[in-house]
Amino acid sequence: MAEQWATLGIDLHLEPTGPGLRRGLTDALREAVRSGRLAPGTRLPSSRALAADLGIARNTVADAYADLVAEGWLTARQGSGTRVAGRTVVPPAGTAPHPRERARPAYDLRPGGPDLASFPRAEWLKAARRALTAAPHHALDYGDPRGNPELRAALAGYLSRARGVRAEPGRIVVCAGFAHGLKLLGTALRARGARTVAVESYGLDVHFRLLAASGLHTVPLPFDRLGTDPSALSVADAVLLTPAHQFPMGVPLHRDRRAAVVDWARRTGGLVLEDDYDGEFRYDRQPVGALQGLDPDRVVYLGTASKSLAPGLRLAWMVLPPGLAEETAAAKGGVDTCGVLDQLTLAEFLTSGAYDRHVRATRLHYRRRRDALVAAVAARTSEAQVTGIAAGLHVLLRLPSGTEQPVLQAAHWQGLAVHGLTRYRHAASVVEPADALVVGYGRPPDHAWSGALDALCAVLPG
Template sequence: MTTTVGRFGPAVLSNPVVIPQTNFAWATLVEVDGPGRLHDRLARALRTAIRDGRLAEGDAVPPSRALAEELGCSRWVVTEAYGQLVAEGYLAARVGSATRVSWSPEAAPPKPRTRRAPTRPAIRYDLAPGLPDLRAFPRRRWADAVRSVIGSAVHYDLDIPDPAGHAVLRGTLAGYLRRSRGADADVTSVFVCAGVTDGLVRTCRALRAEGIADLAVEHPGWPRLRDAATSAGLRVHPVPVDDDGLRVDDLTRTPARAVVVGAAHQFPTGTVLSPARRAGLVRWAREVDGFVIEDDYDAEFRYDHHPVAVMQGMDPGRVVLLGTVSKTLSPALGLGWLVAPAGVTPALRAANPVAAAPPVLDQLALAAFIDRGWYDAHLRAGRRRFRARRDLLLTTLAAELPRARVSGTAAGLHVLLHLPDDTDTGATVRAAASAGLRLADLDDYRAKGSPDRALVLGYGNIGDTEIPAAVALLRAALTR
């Protein structure tokens, strides 16, 4: 319904009736179209007219009876709208006087200028690390798991969740980690969290409460782990990584009493922590009365032989184990775990009293997914698929970029591509993005730059048939 109050001509209602106008001095255009009750629509229209300056501060609005006649509605509609605007401070009503506008746009803070968001080029091919094959997410079986737990969950499963996670999933994870990763875990030592980053934040809070203020991290390494530690109040000390993994000798020169390490497959270098350094890290933790935090983010994917067991089994009293399904199923699930030493468990609970566990039904669905053998089957299929995809990527890179060199263990979902020393990797990443190819610069994972020019190429979230075209775009970006 649209009506003109004042000298703008006839009012047009939702029916074809034309209502003659009175020449009010408070002239303004009022539009009351749209959903909702009529008095709400009228209040909204008047509020907009005031905000836009079409009704100025001090202007009188029509008497309720007159405006009701104009609109062809009851007087109650108008008085309700006026009363709402009086309560909001847009109108002021005085006994024996006209109701007037009491608000001016000049009194309000200036509206920020709206800027059009920059248009990003469409990404056709994804060679950045960090994602599994999202096309292969087991939708049907996951839906079956969700349906089964919704039907079987008892009423107390729907209560406020235990911050440590549902006991069913904790027990299932303990069994899975003992069987597949060689962990020393039981239901009391497993905590369910939203992923590795969440698990690290919780662990760092507990360590801070126990008097540990310094944490060592691998360099280069995943920046979010550094950010997680600093957000929990710890000082972070980067420790270099070489072909044998984290350099324990350099670790001993820091004040750290805890260290985060990717023992089975370091990100982004792709190295595996050597047996000597695994033993050295455990000795270091005992000597400094500290802890090793083992980031086991993608260890299920090893292609040249069976995955190396977790360090946590070597000394469960000194090693905290972090894991997630983000690299095996999908980060959208927001499900992970940490296995804590018995001595740290009380501090974990005390330092994270309001930590939110993932939704209980999702936890129970993951437990059912694992218990029915579907998770193991998904991993077996993933290992076959990723091994073949990695081989295809390496073959294509060798043919298209003969001056480049690939490094990294035959594991996980990424490789390092070392480029000639005169390569501008930042410019290459930008040029590739403009052509629709997502890449990652190794410098993005360093605390400071290095003369080693390299890209971190992920092959988890790209189809096999897309690899030749993606590498062709990479070659073109390098020649610009």
């Protein structure tokens, strides 16, 4: 049987804080074993690896392990590491999970999330100290609804340099994540009289629902090997696209179609909403520049720190045409919705060069993971094929016809969280359905990566 490895720290949400770190970690590990989340025989990470994931002292982890060995919950043998002791797992009475709670997966290959263990804590803390020290007192007051001025100035410089965006601080609105920005745009578009937004045939259903909640009808566009086909845009007032790296299909929008979308917007007065969710992460060449650079008066650029840093920061930004910038800021209710300290810290992170250094480091990290995934799948089977460009934090893994649901069921039995392509298909799409997995390689911490790959390969056909 393949060796089982625990996914502690980020994946099991073991975050001992405050006084009594040793006791907090010991209690959390004991409960994970008692409840069955850590199965008998599971090999735990080394004390060094787990300490690094949790951001605590190695001795604290070693002492917690020793306590649980003494109690009989764990075993420790030379050359075999620390493992969960063999025992019958009987959950305590009255601890049945709430019907809406889900058991945490052993391995998490869902798309859309970065490796949270790689968040640059030390550099972020330095930037926060510098930013807070330099901030004038009035910066801590109720803020501009467009966002902190220092952050908008820093974003204007960075986006122009790194993504080819034509930006100025007055046209930038900072928001609490991409979904928040899309909700604000939906409100502003509906107030302008818009009724229909064209979307990609495959995309995030939460985005479709947000637009619908604003009173906008979503119409899916055709899709082929060149990406989303804009030929049906005549029915729409706006279009939402992921042109640099289509999610989840993994292809860029062809240059002729980029031009066609901008031509449609100029001709009809429509708006293009450009979701540049992972534009910094291209591994085989320089990233494709933002579509917004072709016409900043017809294209709204949306970016986020969720993939490059962490979704928990709740920081995203929009670069908008002048009139729409005012309307979108007004849709925020006349107040800044993001914490000023995080905004000041991100501004300092950008202007100091720390953000560039972090992106370069994580770009190499994710490239190696993608290469390992492609190699592992190729070695395991010829019946599954990785498609899409070398970019972002996910791949599309094509499967033989009729196998998506059986593979997902097998993955569930393996304790592997992974998504099928079907869940991202718009309900009204006319695109021929295809069987595939959308595999994210960002989420697992380093100590769980090889185990996650093994679990994935174990469920593939062939």
